[in-house]
Amino acid sequence: MAEDAPRRRPTLDEVAGLAGVSRSVASRALNNAPHVSRAKREAVERAVRQLGYVPNPTARALATRQTGAAALVVSGEDPSIFADPFFAQVIVGASAALEEADLHLMLCLAASDRGRKRVEELLRSGGADGVMLMALREDDPLGRAVEEAAMPVVFGGRPVGPAPRWYVDVDNAGGAREATEYLLSLGRTRVAALCGRLDTEAGRARYRGYRDAVLAAGLDPFPPGEGDFTEGGGAAATAALLADHPDVDGVFAANDNMGVGALRTLRETGRRVPDDVAVVGFDDLAVAQVSDPPLTTVHQPIQALGREMARMLAALVDGQDPTPLILPTRLVFRASA
Amino acid sequence: MAEDAPRRRPTLDEVAGLAGVSRSVASRALNNAPHVSRAKREAVERAVRQLGYVPNPTARALATRQTGAAALVVSGEDPSIFADPFFAQVIVGASAALEEADLHLMLCLAASDRGRKRVEELLRSGGADGVMLMALREDDPLGRAVEEAAMPVVFGGRPVGPAPRWYVDVDNAGGAREATEYLLSLGRTRVAALCGRLDTEAGRARYRGYRDAVLAAGLDPFPPGEGDFTEGGGAAATAALLADHPDVDGVFAANDNMGVGALRTLRETGRRVPDDVAVVGFDDLAVAQVSDPPLTTVHQPIQALGREMARMLAALVDGQDPTPLILPTRLVFRASA
DNA sequence: CTCGGAAATGGGAGCGCTCCCAAATGGAAG
């Protein structure tokens, strides 16, 4: 509150004026481009300090046609999908990588119609230099908008259907296979799968991995059932499963939430885990550690997923042409199997 | 891939040309401002559709001096602070409110030095129309930068020290008092507090609430101890507490994480909860429901916190002068007390 | 002392939009 003169923020012209150079030279000095004498460069630096000059990012964006921002859009019909700790991890990873590339992070939760409209507009208007797209479902209304985007798009997790040009994914099928093989290696012979949403590629791939492992062992896989990746869904599916097949001795759950749901139903129906039924989950979220018993699960490198998406996008913005990436998973052994 | 002509995105001039009007009229029509005849307005709309025109947000931002974005900055020396599900809830709330105000959300995790530098620059450069600031600690390096920000700043949770002009907070002291009073009403007479970080106002206010309640009951409050809001910290603090005061019969934990830590130590030292020691937490995060036993805790409206911060900021950007807001908490009864 | 080329410099034209303001248009009133 010392001096509250309604002073505008200084412009590059004023810096140049004070430094006694032209705007061009000042600009070059600022972006430390070549063709600036040592003397003038220093004069500019001094003027910048004296005036407290900070370049106007908007003006720069207009001139360079680069906004300096990358958007992370999380699709879903319900904003609460974002409450999944999964996304927080993705963001931590992406944020770190974007920081390195000097890009800002815009977060778009495309839940409502209005939200989707805004994302579409962002995509078409060039309001960001690139987009990271997560949790796209089959027939997602954003799918079309993405195709005519005015900027590069990196997918987090392949969408259902033909693989996009750029994506980062986790080895869902491989992880599921490994989990199922482990269950089988324990001597379990009636291993069922609790499917996730089958309108996502992750849901499908995890079932495929399960099925492949069971077939490879010469056994009959359980048919896929529509799931929803929620704890309640896992509990219900397990109840239904037990009704039809009381002799199940192993369960591969498409994610930890469903795994925990299974644990609950199993407990409620008087079965011991892992003695009577062994359970393996997928994700390795915090919940897998605090469940009772702690859940053996397929760990996926979520921060790395975010990081690699951001790096890929930064490369794209930089004019390079990176190749898709599939991150490895690994089985984490705990008490449930 | 139908026609891959390197066509630029159309500009307003081209729209105007096609519609047979001047750029001014086209601009007015687009922003549906007055002084445009019905006929021309329609002509412009037609041209927009035909050309697939989308206004360039950067150019608009430069001309209006409004970026159309609000930043949410989460301070902290460690990016993993963001993994706390708390922030995801704040974001869900803020995102919804920003959507209504037609502002985009920029997320800044100011963890590294570089990250902080970027936030400072954002603040000073006017790269956003306003900022929501969370988790500011005492002596936070961002504190100073905030004061000379070129835009309105809304605090999420009061910082330590003099209250800022605009903030949204939760009634920390009130919630803590209520929790403690409840413990006292249960007939407990040796109720201790597990403090959170005392370099945050939330940590201090919660201790004050506890102390006030104990004093009001004519008892002696336990002295404050430095805590860290983590499960491990809660467990350790509880162990230390029990060593000094084996007869404690009630614990008010400054948040759920610490409450769960207390539960663990209590269990490990052979005490029954709530029979021997009653425990109350603060936050009402998911962990409070799945803990063993489920944690009685002070619920705080986190999404609302985010929503109100965003609304306050939108009002500020809109030139209004909103007043600070303190959101109520409420005690949620579960098995631990 | 002259010349040539490399380095440094600054003028100016954008980037695409908003908004002020003067000029043109269109009726209604006289």
Next chain:
DNA sequence: CTTCCATTTGGGAGCGCTCCCATTTCCGAG
């Protein structure tokens, strides 16, 4: 058929920065 005012219209000047390019400056070589 004027006169006048309320609208509508379009020209033009920015917003603050980058970048191309024509000039100027500087030096060492000849």
